[in-house]
Amino acid sequence: MASETSRRPAFAKWLGDTNDVTQIFLSAGQIPGLINMAGGLPDPQTWPIKAMSDLAAKAVQDHPTDALAYAPIEGLPALRDLIAARFSAPGLLLSRENVLITSGGMQGLDLIGKVLLEEGSLIAAQTPAYLGALDAWRPRRPSYRPMRLDANDFAPETALHGTQFAYTVPNFSNPTGRLVPLADRQALVAAAQATGTWLIEDDPYGTLYYDSAPLARMLTLAATGGAYDGPVIYLGTLSKELAPGFRVGWVIAAPEMIQALVMAKQGSDMSTSGIGQRITLDAFASGLTDSILPNILNLYRDRRDALCAAMRTHLADLFDWQTPEGGMFVWATARNPALNTDHLLRAALANGTCITPSSVFDPTGQNRRAIRINFTFNPPEKLTEGIRRLATATRACLAEAA
């Protein structure tokens, strides 16, 4: 007779669409002595612990209902107002109806998938694309039209035509660290307006500019002077500028999109943690987020420079890359097409370091030529040693492939 476990209902088919490479690099953090350059993690030393514990105490003592009751699905009205005011600009009039508070930026991606995707729907995605977005939309098994924004022949209107939405990370994309220039942002917004397609601006790294002033957001470029009702769906988060454990983010969009997302959130987690929202409100209102930013920028700029210096010493003959002007990642492409970076991940782990291979950022899983290296989590000396180990692993991998 069939065993009890073999008679259990099958898991949903999409679960079979994931790959084991993701599991390997996500669990690498547990290996002792490993220099982990795979994650997208802020350095815990940037967290303002005393200030945040004071804000947490204040949230519970002074605002017990906000902090401890079920919060409204849309988010605390005062926080929605604050986000609307913070992101308004000349010509861009935002109000609370344009804002939904989410449990991290990740929930925004998930909810957008829930309200816009049917099985097999078409998404135009800046490629390579953020793994978390691919994961969020995987249950709907969408098709992807890759958008290579830096290609000479990139035609935004053709790319967006017929899609449910276009997905972009204009500020220091995860994984490539690439900054989308102003002219491309303008062209994408114009294409979204011309085609009627939604345009997602996923922006966790928007404050992490190390060398220059921030470029205009696509949300701002889509402004038409009145109350905002445009095609850009902007996703923000506190994860990179304050702390990821908060799980507080926000969506700014046309009111009809916010209402649809509220329906999806109701069936998801009902509301984002009230205490997290209350702390967020006070962290913005008290100027805490702005006051810690200069130190974060100095720390990460030094680390980016240390990583790139180590890469020039150890990897110059093996990879090509561009120094990113912000964010958390360097994207490096192998000079030798024989290098398979899924294999390199395993060799790197055997040599005591970890990077993320390109296959996980490719909707088709086929790109095995590049790697993403994080520079924000480790101090300079560890980054240098990590890159030395990576060079050893790369040479071993190439020798095996020859």
Ligand SMILES: Cc1ncc(COP(=O)(O)O)c(C=O)c1O
């Ligand atoms: C491009 C991008 N979007 C969204 C997120 C999700 O961030 P969170 O859910 O922590 O706000 C991340 C996190 O690394 C990211 O890199």
